[in-house]
Amino acid sequence: MITIKTDAEIACMRESGRLTKNVLDLIGREIRIGMTTKDLDRLACEYIRSCGAEPSFLGYSGYPASICASIDSMVVHGIPSDNEVIKDGQIVSVDVGVVYNGWQGDAARTFMVGNVSEEKRKLVKVTEECFFKAIENLRDGTPLGDIGYHVQSHAESNGFSVVRALVGHGIGREMHEDPSVPNYGRKGTGIRLKKGMAIAIEPMINAGVYQVDFLSDGWGVVTRDRKPSAHYENTVVITDSGVEILTL
Ligand code: MF3
Numbered sequence: 434m435i436t437i438k439t440d441a442e443i444a445c446m447r448e449s450g451r452l453t454k455n456v457l458d459l460i461g462r463e464i465r466i467g468m469t470t471k472d473l474d475r476l477a478c479e480y481i482r483s484c485g486a487e488p489s490f491l492g493y494s495g496y497p498a499s500i501c502a503s504i505d506s507m508v509v510h511g512i513p514s515d516n517e518v519i520k521d522g523q524i525v526s527v528d529v530g531v532v533y534n535g536w537q538g539d540a541a542r543t544f545m546v547g548n549v550s551e552e553k554r555k556l557v558k559v560t561e562e563c564f565f566k567a568i569e570n571l572r573d574g575t576p577l578g579d580i581g582y583h584v585q586s587h588a589e590s591n592g593f594s595v596v597r598a599l600v601g602h603g604i605g606r607e608m609h610e611d612p613s614v615p616n617y618g619r620k621g622t623g624i625r626l627k628k629g630m631a632i633a634i635e636p637m638i639n640a641g642v643y644q645v646d647f648l649s650d651g652w653g654v655v656t657r658d659r660k661p662s663a664h665y666e667n668t669v670v671i672t673d674s675g676v677e678i679l680t681l
């Protein structure tokens with residue numbers, strides 16, 4: 434079921450969105466070579482709780498941490514670990530969800546650590562651009578398929594590929610609500626977005642093939658060719674004239 438948010442509810446989502454963004458800003462300031470992904474997780478969890486909020490990922494379908502930290506060929510859902518040390522030249526996708534006063538925020542960034550290769554730099558840049566291309570003409574009445582169309586066109590015209598096995602989603606009181614928001618698709622297709630719908634748009638873009646493998650830990654998703662992948666996500670709400678980004 435797709436829920437339409439009232440102005441008062443959007444005001445609540447603005448608060449959880451702001452906290453979500455703050456977590457990613459904090460991680461962006463603190464991330465460095467030699468830290469472990471578990472260090473990042475602790476940082477996020479402590480910050481979220483200090484704000485009177487809860488990390489929404491923790492315990493979600495049994496997920497054991499507050500963030501996902503996905504390095505290089507890991508697309509998403511990397512479980513933070515004390516044994517995973519961040520190294521020079523890696524790209525680290527950090528995904529975080531916050532619930533505050535009953536409302537969810539969900540966002541991700543891909544951080545470049547140290548001396549990052551030209552290919553990875555371009556991948557990170559294009560993945561961010563994919564999100565902004567997707568929202569460029571988004572407003573009340575836009576067909577959902579336009580989002581995927583714009584993400585896919587931008588990724589593929591830069592020689593990259595779009596992950597199909599995972600998609601964005603509606604968001605509100607629940608982290609995952611309808612509709613599904615694929616990062617591929619045809620212009621003019623699908624339901625029409627309406628004012629008051631909130632969605633998480635999250636391009637996952639691979640340097641090589643689009644296919645992914647699921648790890649035996651039940652969570653991790655890696656590129657089949659083990660080439661790098663980047664992730665960028667914001668929670669947005671549809672307005673009359675465009676979108677409001679709640680996590681930026
Ligand atoms: N942001 C992700 C999503 O949109 C993360 C959910 S993973 C879990 O689906 F850790 F919460 F399970």
Ligand code: CO
Pocket residue numbers: 539540601602633635666
């Ligand atoms: Co999401």
